[in-house]
Amino acid sequence: DAMVIQNPRYQVTQFGKPVTLSCSQTLNHNVMYWYQQKSSQAPKLLFHYYDKDFNNEADTPDNFQSRRPNTSFCFLDIRSPGLGDAAMYLCATSPQKGYEQFFGPGTRLTVL
């Protein structure tokens, strides 16, 4: 089945220790998004790729970086995780801008 896959599902890291979260999709969608979601809050967009065109949200901390080496994969790098970065990180895809988004199961990040 076509889908959005995220690995790992749970990630524990130490304060300041870099971590990489991955997302892959078999939907062949052009657009990929990374969201951060904290408890009882709406998902917050960090950045998105339209094909290879990277779009960073103005309030996304520099601590967060992303790579999209090909259509299928997208990575979220957190260079120096702080306690405030503990959250669910959601990857989503969309065939084109403005169309429905399809979410992966998320990676729950814990920072010790």
Place this chain on the structure above:
Amino acid sequence: RKEVEQDPGPFNVPEGATVAFNCTYSNSASQSFFWYRQDCRKEPKLLMSVYSSGNEDGRFTAQLNRASQYISLLIRDSKLSDSATYLCVVNIRNTGNQFYFGTGTSLTVIP
């Protein structure tokens, strides 16, 4: 002012009841509208896109009112499995096709 606003609830309704949620949006350039369902500690899942003419999928009906800038979701004959948080999502083309999420409305269906 938030781009998308929802009543957070919680809505607690008995099985079989009909329940309706509204969501208001502030930007008249909003182009696409969606309802997502999110279970606790899970990802949002697309429930319905909302079309100008309104649309229905089984027990679920979505409506769009552009003049008053709100969308609605009606759930008929509520099931226990409908218990979840319902997220209203709006896409605004002139902001680079940005998606704006409401904070969600919590629904619990009680036996």
